[in-house]
Amino acid sequence: MAAPKKAAAGAAQDKTDGGSPPEFTREQELKALREMLLIRRFEEKAGQLYGMGAIGGFCHLYIGQEAVVVGMQMALREGDQVITGYRDHGHMLATGMEANGVMAELTGRRGGYSKGKGGSMHMFSKEKHFYGGHGIVGAQVSLGTGLAFANHYRGNGNVSVTYFGDGAANQGQVYESFNMAELWKLPVIFVIENNRYAMGTAVSRASAQQDFSKRGVSFNIPGKQVDGMDVRAVKAAGEEAAAWCRAGKGPFILEMQTYRYRGHSMSDPAKYRTREEVEKVRHDQDPIEQVRNRLLAAKVSEADLKAIDAEVRDIVNASADFAQHDPEPDAAELWTDVYR
Amino acid sequence: MPIQVLMPALSPTMEKGNLAKWLKKEGEQIKSGDVIAEIETDKATMEVEATDEGTLGKILIPEGTADVAVNTPIATILADGESAADLAKAPAPAAKAAESAPPAAAKAEAPAPKAAPAPQAVAEPDPEVPAGTEMVTQTIREALRDAMAEEMRRDPDVFVMGEEVAEYQGAYKVTQGLLQEFGARRVIDTPITEHGFAGVGVGAAMTGLKPIVEFMTFNFAMQAIDQIINSAAKTLYMSGGQMGCSIVFRGPNGAAARVAAQHSQDYSAWYSNVPGLKVVAPFSAADYKGLLKAAIRDPNPVIFLENEVLYGHTGEVPKLDDFIVPIGKARIVRAGSHVSIISWSNGMTYALKAADELAKEGIEAEVIDLRTLRPMDTETIINSVKKTGRAVTVEEGWAQSGVGAEIAARIMENAFDYLDAPVARVSGKDVPMPYAANLEKLALPSAAEVVEAAKAVCYR
Numbered sequence: 001m002a003a004p005k006k007a008a009a010g011a012a013q014d015k016t017d018g019g020s021p022p023e024f025t026r027e028q029e030l031k032a033l034r035e036m037l038l039i040r041r042f043e044e045k046a047g048q049l050y051g052m053g054a055i056g057g058f059c060h061l062y063i064g065q066e067a068v069v070v071g072m073q074m075a076l077r078e079g080d081q082v083i084t085g086y087r088d089h090g091h092m093l094a095t096g097m098e099a100n101g102v103m104a105e106l107t108g109r110r111g112g113y114s115k116g117k118g119g120s121m122h123m124f125s126k127e128k129h130f131y132g133g134h135g136i137v138g139a140q141v142s143l144g145t146g147l148a149f150a151n152h153y154r155g156n157g158n159v160s161v162t163y164f165g166d167g168a169a170n171q172g173q174v175y176e177s178f179n180m181a182e183l184w185k186l187p188v189i190f191v192i193e194n195n196r197y198a199m200g201t202a203v204s205r206a207s208a209q210q211d212f213s214k215r216g217v218s219f220n221i222p223g224k225q226v227d228g229m230d231v232r233a234v235k236a237a238g239e240e241a242a243a244w245c246r247a248g249k250g251p252f253i254l255e256m257q258t259y260r261y262r263g264h265s266m267s268d269p270a271k272y273r274t275r276e277e278v279e280k281v282r283h284d285q286d287p288i289e290q291v292r293n294r295l296l297a298a299k300v301s302e303a304d305l306k307a308i309d310a311e312v313r314d315i316v317n318a319s320a321d322f323a324q325h326d327p328e329p330d331a332a333e334l335w336t337d338v339y340r
Numbered sequence: 341m342p343i344q345v346l347m348p349a350l351s352p353t354m355e356k357g358n359l360a361k362w363l364k365k366e367g368e369q370i371k372s373g374d375v376i377a378e379i380e381t382d383k384a385t386m387e388v389e390a391t392d393e394g395t396l397g398k399i400l401i402p403e404g405t406a407d408v409a410v411n412t413p414i415a416t417i418l419a420d421g422e423s424a425a426d427l428a429k430a431p432a433p434a435a436k437a438a439e440s441a442p443p444a445a446a447k448a449e450a451p452a453p454k455a456a457p458a459p460q461a462v463a464e465p466d467p468e469v470p471a472g473t474e475m476v477t478q479t480i481r482e483a484l485r486d487a488m489a490e491e492m493r494r495d496p497d498v499f500v501m502g503e504e505v506a507e508y509q510g511a512y513k514v515t516q517g518l519l520q521e522f523g524a525r526r527v528i529d530t531p532i533t534e535h536g537f538a539g540v541g542v543g544a545a546m547t548g549l550k551p552i553v554e555f556m557t558f559n560f561a562m563q564a565i566d567q568i569i570n571s572a573a574k575t576l577y578m579s580g581g582q583m584g585c586s587i588v589f590r591g592p593n594g595a596a597a598r599v600a601a602q603h604s605q606d607y608s609a610w611y612s613n614v615p616g617l618k619v620v621a622p623f624s625a626a627d628y629k630g631l632l633k634a635a636i637r638d639p640n641p642v643i644f645l646e647n648e649v650l651y652g653h654t655g656e657v658p659k660l661d662d663f664i665v666p667i668g669k670a671r672i673v674r675a676g677s678h679v680s681i682i683s684w685s686n687g688m689t690y691a692l693k694a695a696d697e698l699a700k701e702g703i704e705a706e707v708i709d710l711r712t713l714r715p716m717d718t719e720t721i722i723n724s725v726k727k728t729g730r731a732v733t734v735e736e737g738w739a740q741s742g743v744g745a746e747i748a749a750r751i752m753e754n755a756f757d758y759l760d761a762p763v764a765r766v767s768g769k770d771v772p773m774p775y776a777a778n779l780e781k782l783a784l785p786s787a788a789e790v791v792e793a794a795k796a797v798c799y800r
Contacts, residue, residue, distance in 0.1 A: 083543075115580035122578035131546055131583070136570050142536050143571060146543015153499070153525065153549060176536025183531070337581035338615050340639050 021233040026298065032074065032231045033291045034308050036066035039090040040288060041316045042099055043262075046089065046106055050266045054324055055106045058135075059120050062090035064261035067287035068193055069094040071234025072161060075242055079156065083131040083144040084163035086121040087260075091163065095128040099319035109326035116329040117337065138171030140164060141190070145177040148188035148251070159245045160188040161238075167198025169212055175219075178251070182219045187245035189238070190216070190253045193228065195260040200272040212255035221251050228256030229285040259285070342426050343392045345415040347401070347408045350379060350386045352597045353649055357381045358406045359414060364396045370417060377403075377414070382481065382652040383513040394419045397427050464672050466658075468630060468665050475656040483625045483657050484514050484590075484646070487632035488552060490662070492522050495550065498636055501528040501537060502554030502591075511556045512592060512651055538564030538589070542571045545587040545641075552636060555591035558607045558645065565610075572641040573616030588635045590644035593621070594686060594736045595784060597649065601772035604780075606737030608684070611643040612713040612746070618667055619714040621645040623688040625655030627711055630665030638667060647686045670717035672724065676704035679794045680724040682747055683734035684710040687785065690766070691734045694790035703798055713743055721747060722754045729760035730797040734790055739767040761797040766790050 024032065043061040050059045062069075065087075073082075073094040084091045092102050097113065105112025105123050113123040121135040131147060134140040144162025151158040168174065169192050181188050192212045196203055203210050213223030222244070226237040234256065241252035259281045263270040270278075292305060347357065358380040364370055370390045377388045397418040401408055408414065416427055465471070478486070492498045499522075504511045506519040506529040519527040530537040534555065541551040555561040561568065568589060576584035595604040612619045618640055622628045628646070635642040657663070673688070674695050683691040688709050695705040706724050710717065725731050731751055733744030748763040769783045 081547075113580065114578055114582070117580050118578040124575075124579040124583045126582055131543070132575070132579070134571070136566055139539060139566060139571055142539020142567060143543035143546065145536070146540040146545070147547060148543075149540050150544040150547040150549050153544065173535045173539060176531070176533040177539070179531055179533065180536060180540060337577045337579075339618075340576060340581065340584050 021227075021230060021236045024232050024235075024294075026295070026300070028074070029291055029295050029298075030300075030308070032067075032070055033288065033295065033305070034312065035070040035073070035094060036231065036288045036291070037308060037312045038099070038315065039066045039070070039093050041312050042093060042103070042319070043089060045316045045320050046103070047262065047266065049103075049107065049320060049323070055120070056108065057119055058086065059106065059266045060087040060264065061262045061266075062087055062260070064281070064287075065193060065195060065228070065258045066090060067231040067234055068191070068228045068256045068258055069163075071231040072189075072191060072238045074231075074235045075238025076159070076161065077242075079129065079158040080242070081129045081131055081144075081147045081151075081158065081160045082163070083140045083147060083160065084133070085137060085140055085165060085168060086133075086135050087165070088121065088123065088133045092123055092125070092128075092130055092133075095125065095130045097123070097125050097128050097130060099315050100322045103319035103323035104326050107323040107326075108328065109323060110329045110333070111322065111326040115333055115337075117333065138164065138168040138173055141168065141171070141174045141177045144190075145181050145186060145188055148181065148186035148245075149184070152184065152186050157246055158187065159242050160186075161191060162188055163191045163193060165198060166192060166194040166196070166203050166207065166212060167201070169215060170198075170206060174215075178216050178219045178221055181251040182216070182221050185248060185250035187248075188251045189241045189245060190221075190251060192253065192255045193258055194255055195258050197260070197264070197272065199264040200268070200270075202272065213253055216251070216253045221253055223253035223255065225255045225257060228258035229281075229287045230290060231287055341419075342397055342422055343394065343417040343419065344413040345376070345388075345390070345392075345417060347410050347412045347414050348379070348388060349410045350381050351383060352599050353652070354381050354410060355652070356407045356409045359401050359403055359408050360385060362399055362403045366396050366399055368396050370394060370396055382479065390417070392417050392419075394422070397422075397424060464675055466626060466671065468663070469626070469658045469660075474659040476659050477654050478625050478629075478657045479652055479654050480625045480628045480646075481512065481514050481516075481651040483629035483655075484632055485516055485518065487629045488515070488636070489518060489521060491633055491636040492518070492526060497548065498550045498552065499526040499528065500552040500554060501530055501541060503530055503532055503556050505529060505554050510554075512648060514646075514651070515554065534560050534563040535567065538567040539571065541587055542567050542575075542585055545572070545585040546575065546583055548586075550586045550636060552588045552590060555589065557596075557603060557648070558591055558593040559603050559605055561589065561591070561607070568611075568617070568641070568643070569614055573614050576640070577616060584639060585641050586639045588632070588642045588644050590632070590635075591646060592648035592651070593645035594647055595649070595768075595773055595780075598775060598777065598780060600775040604773035606735065606768065607643075608645060608713055608735065608737050609742045609746075611645075612716075612743060614714075616641065617714060618642045618712070619645065620667060620712050621685040622665075622711050623650070623685055623709050624673075625653070626657045626663070627665050627671075627709070629657050630663050631667065631711065633662075634664050634667050637664075642667070645685060649686055665711070668712045668715045668717060670708050670710045670712070670720040672706060672720065673709050674705065674707040676706035676728070678703045678705060678728055679730040679732060679798055680706045680708060680721070680728045681732045681734060681790065681794060682708045682710060682721055682724075684713065684743075685736070687734040687736055690785050690787045690790050693787035694794060697787060697791045698794055701795075701800070703794060703800065705794055716746070716750070718750050718754065721750065725751050725755045726758045729758055730794075731759075731763045732766060732790060732793045732797060733763065734766045734785055736768050736784060738770055739765050740770065742767055761799065764793040764797050766793050
């Protein structure tokens, strides 16, 4: 392990840059639109299936936050790892995991990514470098730091993108991980998805320091607040952070300012905020509408956008169909995968 | 009256040390606080400071002397006005022990583990060792280090991390020399941050690396137990077999000596409760080596419970290029026909001593060293009980929901009709570990308790 070096003097905390983020090409806009739409439609369908009783247990929807994972994924390269907490469906779809496998896991079927043994909060894909899907708030931060440790150990140039929420940001092991990540200059981007509520507790009621980009200050980890509703801003920040990591400068913190439209989980009536608050964000900041409006302004036809809608709906409907008709795991699966 | 300087105890479990060097000569003036000698323990070289003033009268133990017992007089100090002629008046060590060592009275009351014999008296040949194999005598500490070094030479994905494992050479010197051989990339000092570094280890293991995570003691691993159980043990299952975790969590477990409640807990039962973990707790030096090598190669998370009291004990280790003891196999270390005594780790100290005592009274005990707690070698236990019809379990941990309770249940389930008496459990007492020497001794199991339990199940 490299000896700890003095922190870069310029590791200051940046606020969101005043100006607009770099423009996307039309191709990038279309890709972002499609990826975000896939997540939104998928989550809407999951909510519907939950209401029908086809999905059990906990189910945490990502609706509203789509620009975060889609923008970050556009900033990564093959081999970079992704790990997150329990609100993970969007992250999986963004890494390219199949809708069928994710939805079938939600319904607890054998074709699910974990053969039906993990459920909503526990899916993994070695192929897509997705390391879960973790249900203990904050645990994925140490694990994600471990992924970065492995990259550093192997010298493979890959970056670990470790997502967690504003709630998890108050867990002790997050700071244990920050310390080691900076001490050893590990290539990890800590992406704090600040959706303003940790379950039902507003950030202001839980966090002494509400600027999460400053949470690494005492470890000399640079941080940045990002408009997490603008996929272009997310991608630009992700690229900056990834470059920092790949240059061997250690970890980087990105606070993504975002918003979840739905409750914490399916059983959350969301009495801790007003309907107006949710409506205002939807109306003014929706990440998908932003892209759609830009595309329309750039003279992309309604028909072209509708075609993307239709393609996404087909994928989601097919996944729902698969997830409801795929058999449950064989009873013998109870005893497999305990040891290898 | 001349003052005797006694061989000091420099750690909770130190029984003897080497007098490496005298830094003062006979006839030299000594002030309180002067470093007068260097003592090598099995963990470190320590300086001995004078607590009295005067002249170094006579050196009783010359430098270079090995294995000097704690509380042995090593020198005398003459007070002002005294001369060499006064040396004969030096007091007996027990009466004047407080000068530079803990009270001798406390030593005499030392807890049972200190008096434990080296784990060598095994009657049954080791099935893992081919007949005629050359053996080397090693401490358990050295056996562990060799196991790690051999596996690190064999596989570049193996690395060791933990507090003080590198530059300090190990809090208990188990990782001695590894930094020098393998460098700082693979022998990694962590901050004091158990929860965090356990998670880092598991994350690295999920990518295919094979970390050895050392906890300074398993007492501190309670801070990390979420990562051990929720992340390490369950991921393979939760991922439908896609993503497992080859990792060893190792370190001293259970009672050391006089370190009180927070540093003296046995976690055998805790970890052996969890599917997805393997749990190993060896006793002999050979098993420490062979099982640690097996644990490092195992594709699953392995909890490797060591015992600080045993670290300095020596045993015969086979001189083989690649000595592996399979996980999940118990060993009959002493054959007998009257009663089965089942234990593991330091519990074997009491079990073997009790078997010697019982033999004097005509009771031949069969002593089984479980070595692995999960998966448990039920077959070896049951076959023995079918032969003897009686069983006693011995553990340092608490009885409720303990490993002994599990063994008793398995015997009941699998050999009920063979039992001639109910299974007896000898365990640590149902209290936090006390500090006072006499209370600590009472809290731990003893050979006498094992003898008593064995006689009871034999109706003797």
